[in-house]
Amino acid sequence: DAMVIQNPRYQVTQFGKPVTLSCSQTLNHNVMYWYQQKSSQAPKLLFHYYDKDFNNEADTPDNFQSRRPNTSFCFLDIRSPGLGDAAMYLCATSDVTNEKLFFGSGTQLSVL
Amino acid sequence: GESVGLHLPTLSVQEGDNSIINCAYSNSASDYFIWYKQESGKGPQFIIDIRSNMDKRQGQRVTVLLNKTVKHLSLQIAATQPGDSAVYFCAENHRDNYGQNFVFGPGTRLSVLP
Numbered sequence: 001d002a003m004v005i006q007n008p009r010y011q012v013t014q015f016g017k018p019v020t021l022s023c024s025q026t027l028n029h030n031v032m033y034w035y036q037q038k039s040s041q042a043p044k045l046l047f048h049y050y051d052k053d054f055n056n057e058a059d060t061p062d063n064f065q066s067r068r069p070n071t072s073f074c075f076l077d078i079r080s081p082g083l084g085d086a087a088m089y090l091c092a093t094s095d096v097t098n099e100k101l102f103f104g105s106g107t108q109l110s111v112l
Numbered sequence: 113g114e115s116v117g118l119h120l121p122t123l124s125v126q127e128g129d130n131s132i133i134n135c136a137y138s139n140s141a142s143d144y145f146i147w148y149k150q151e152s153g154k155g156p157q158f159i160i161d162i163r164s165n166m167d168k169r170q171g172q173r174v175t176v177l178l179n180k181t182v183k184h185l186s187l188q189i190a191a192t193q194p195g196d197s198a199v200y201f202c203a204e205n206h207r208d209n210y211g212q213n214f215v216f217g218p219g220t221r222l223s224v225l226p
Contacts, residue, residue, distance in 0.1 A: 006155075033214075040120045042201055042216035043156065090155055099144055099205065101214055103155035 003027070006091050006104035013081050014112050021076040021107045023091030032074040033101070034066060035090040043090055049074060078109075086111045120199065122221045131189040135202035135217045140183060142204040146214070147176055147187045151198045159187070159200075189222075197224045 004025045013019040023032065030051050035043035047056045049068045063085070065077040078085055091104045125131045137145070143164040148156035162169045162176045162185075169176050175188040185202050202217040 004155075040219075042219050045213060045215070048213070092155075100158060100161060101146065101156075101203065102158070103148075106153075106155045108153070 004091055004093055004102050004104035006089075006107050008107060009105065010108050010110070012110045012112060013078075015083065016080045019078050019081055019109070021078075021089050021091075021109070023074045023076070023104055024072050025074075025091075025093045025102075026072070027093055027095070027102060028071060029093035029095040029102070030071070031094045031096065032068060033092040033094070034064075034074070034076050035092060037088040037090055037106070039087075046076070081109070081111045083111050085109065120219055120221050122223060124223045124225055125192050126225050127194060128191055131187075131192045131196070131222060133187045133189075133200050133220045133222065135185040135187075135220075137183050137185060137202065137204040137217065138215070139204060139206050140180070142206060144205040145176070145178065145185055146203045146205075147174075147185075148201045148203060148216075149196075149198045150201065150219075156201060192222075192224050194224050194226070197222055 007022045033048040034046045036046055037043040045057050046060045046064055047066050063079050067075045076089055086109055088106045088108050090106045092101045094101050146161045147159040149159050150156045160171045160174050160176050162178050167178055173190045177186045189196055199219045199221050201219045203214045206213045206215050
């Protein structure tokens with residue numbers, strides 16, 4: 001089935017140790033998003049790719065970076081995770097002809 | 113604007129009753145809205161959407177109402193079931209120079225009582 005897949009489901013990292021979260025999609029959508037969601041809060045957009053064009057939200061910390069090597073894959077890199085970065089990270093995709101956002105299951109990040 | 117709420121509103125309903133979840137959106141230029149259901153530890157799941165040229169849209173057991181005058185969106189769930197217990201988010205499509213950007217409302221936790 002076509003879908004958005006996030007790996008791993010749970011990720012534990014140490015304070016300050018770089019971590020990479022992965023997202024892949026089989027929907028062939030041209031837009032991919034990364035959202036951060038903290039407990040009991042709404043998802044907050046970090047950045048998105050429109051094809052290869054990267055669009056960063058103004059308030060996304062420099063600590064967060066992203067890469068999209070091809071249409072199917074997108075990565076979220078956290079260069080120096082702090083305790084405040086512990087959250088659920090959600091990847092989503094959409095197509096400009098459809099607009100609907102499709103989400104993956106998320107990666108729950110813990111920072112020790 | 114962006115959702116920054118720290119307290120999740122909760123709606124408790126009896127099983128079999130109808131539920132109404134409300135959402136106020138921020139941008140009068142938003143032209144597309146989605147309701148999502150999110151169960152604990154999972155990603156948001158699409159429920160129903162509506163475009164700004166419509167006032168109402170119905171799905172299976174769900175209805176979305178859009179009032180553009182007061183920038184208000186509601187989700188009605190008929191005959192609420194235990195499996196409907198989740199957090200519900202509305203999302204509005206902000207368009208900018210870089211394409212589209214979905215902004216989420218603060219969310220409402222729905223609890224279905226036996």
